[in-house]
Amino acid sequence: MFALVDCNNFYASCERVFNPALRLRPVVVLSNNDGCIIARSEEAKALGIQMGMPEFKCRPLLKKHEVAVFSTNFALYGDMSTRVMMTLADLVPEIEVYSIDEAFLDMTSFARFDLTEYARLIRRRVRQHTGIPVCVGMAPTKTLAKVANRLAKKNPHYQGVCLLRSNAEIQAALERTRVEDIWGIGRQWSKLLQAKRIESAADLAVAPAAWVRKHLHIVGARIQAELNGKSCLPMELVRPAKQSICTSRSFGRSVTLQEELQEAVATFAGKCAVKLRKENSLASLMTVFIATSPFNDSSERYWGTRTASLPCPTNDSLAMLKAAQTMLDALFRAGMSYKKAGVIVSGIVPKGAYSPYSTTLSLFAEEDPASNEQESKIMQVMDAINQRYGSGAVRLAAENSESWKPHQERLSARYTTRWNDIIEVN
């Protein structure tokens, strides 16, 4: 038996926890650069504000209804997420943190309890410890637990907890779920299914298995099996190491100068290096991309990307920055108005697995592997200082965000991670 705990309107709820006056107002949270709506309170949804809508397009509506609008405050949401997950882990030891606002719990060993009662306790406890409202869906497979959670969210009479156990309960739930609302069925597959008159989850459950396997591949076949109560997706208690790490941003204004782009790309490479070190991993490949606005006329559009292998697997900021600069030089085209850039690292190996003596060395690497030792110590010191005094306390000189800094005009305080932010509020 799986439970899926999902926070309600997570980002909007985080803003409300520290600003109780917002409980009476619709709340929305914007994407980076204050671009699109990415979270809405129930009241905001009721006003017809769509997910992913550009903010400038619904500005009149936001104003008319005095909607509270926030820039994305990832420091706050990330920390609140950790608190929610810690509370859950105290109540159910087998937990898979699935996303920033969701976790699967293995309820198998709770079979002798009243599951619905226990789920209510989970809700109360999370609310009490963090202020975040959650819903709980429970069923014999992860996909069905997702279905159950959705029902708990949509129908107030469940009071936030929906358990699907008997065949009759499961069948009724499947009939009330459209294919596009099933976990793993996106836009394209919905279209395909609807063309085949497969409209509800109940329809998909009984669709010809060979057809599903052929058109929706192994992924779709698993979804179908899960809808039929056959569990194919086990709990993943340990998060696997990341296979790729990406840092990218849209710019607050158009950037035309190569030097400004260099500062942006250096900053992203530096951030990728920090993320790699946090994972205790090394990257062997790096991709750099720069892009104009996709909304430009095609004559003014450019999407440049380049991938190169690093001289040897590394998480050293200096080495990564150097590689990124070289790639940017090859990509840069003068006369374009750039709106976005990013750095992606891949070919990731755990740090312990790599040693210059056990791995093939680059024929062309300029440095002797022994010199990496010292650089690695510099990075350790940098990370320690930034940990203690806040990220950005020390950085490489090439990292600079003055020219391209994204808009963040409605940022709330980092209530749970920065003393200074709280002092300013009071």
Added chain:
DNA sequence: TCTGGGGTCCTAGGACCC
């Protein structure tokens, strides 16, 4: 004028190995 960021998995085809 203004339009997000960060991931995963699967498939198919080509190049290569013994």
Added chain:
DNA sequence: TCTGGGGTCCTAGGACCC
């Protein structure tokens, strides 16, 4: 005249997730 079987790795493209 007859010309196999079993693999891996890489890439691009397409789908999906939050």
